[in-house]
Amino acid sequence: MEKIAEQRAGASSKRLANRCWGNQRKGQASTEYILLLSVMLVLVLVVVSFVVDVPGMLRMMTARGNNDFWANADISVKAFTYNSDGKLVMVMQNSKTYPISLKGININGEEAPLDAAFEPGEKRTITVAMGPCSSGNVYSLDLVFLFYDNDDRSRGLLTYGPGIPLTGKCEQAG
Numbered sequence: 001m002e003k004i005a006e007q008r009a010g011a012s013s014k015r016l017a018n019r020c021w022g023n024q025r026k027g028q029a030s031t032e033y034i035l036l037l038s039v040m041l042v043l044v045l046v047v048v049s050f051v052v053d054v055p056g057m058l059r060m061m062t063a064r065g066n067n068d069f070w071a072n073a074d075i076s077v078k079a080f081t082y083n084s085d086g087k088l089v090m091v092m093q094n095s096k097t098y099p100i101s102l103k104g105i106n107i108n109g110e111e112a113p114l115d116a117a118f119e120p121g122e123k124r125t126i127t128v129a130m131g132p133c134s135s136g137n138v139y140s141l142d143l144v145f146l147f148y149d150n151d152d153r154s155r156g157l158l159t160y161g162p163g164i165p166l167t168g169k170c171e172q173a174g
Contacts, residue, residue, distance in 0.1 A: 066164050075100070075145045075160050078123065082139055085173035086132040091125050094118035099150040102126075103157065106144040117150065133170035140165040 070077040072095070079091040088107070094100050102116045105128060112128045133139055144161030 066167055069164050070143075070166050073160075075102070075147065077143075077166060080166060080168065081171055082130070082133055082141075082168060083171050083173040084132055084135045086130050087173070088128045088130050088141070089125065090128070091123060092118070093123045094120055096120060098152075101148045101150055102145060103148065104146040106146065106161070108142050111146075135170055135172040137170045138167065139170055140167045 067077075074095050076093045076095050077090050078093055080089065082088045092102075097120055099117065099119050102114050102118060104111050104113045105126075106112075107128065107130065110130075112130070114126065114128075116124060116126060118124060142161070142163070142165050144159055147158055147160065149155050149158060
């Protein structure tokens with residue numbers, strides 16, 4: 001009787017083990033399949049990023065957004081070129097509601113003195129001598145404008161520079 005009970009207990013534990021083991025193997029296969037698919041997806045994304053140059057596109061979109069900001073800023077840069085001979089030429093506009101006197105531009109930490117008065121809405125071309133750049137290379141310029149409010153000189157020398165760089169490609173002088 002004890003022997004029969006042991007056999008039954010052994011048989012039922014084997015069936016239970018087979019059921020558990022079988023379910024575990026099914027789960028293992030699913031897990032392996034999902035893992036294989038995710039590895040393949042990562043590989044496809046890496047290959048596509050190299051072919052399409054996603055990082056370059058993101059830099060370009062950021063630069064375009066930065067330059068759009070400067071085109072619509074209070075002291076705006078409507079157009080600009082930086083030539084291989086070291087000249088930065090900017091078409092600037094005073095978008096403030098009061099006249100200003102632009103006294104300088106701090107570009108990447110170096111100050112370039114200026115003396116240009118702008119009425120509200122007035123556009124003017126400003127040329128700043130900088131170091132030469134290599135034609136075709138990408139540049140990024142951090143700009144801070146130093147100016148006076150002509151209606152209220154008591155405010156002292158003011159600055160405008162939101163920390164958004166002006167970005168472009170160096171052009172061949174000519």
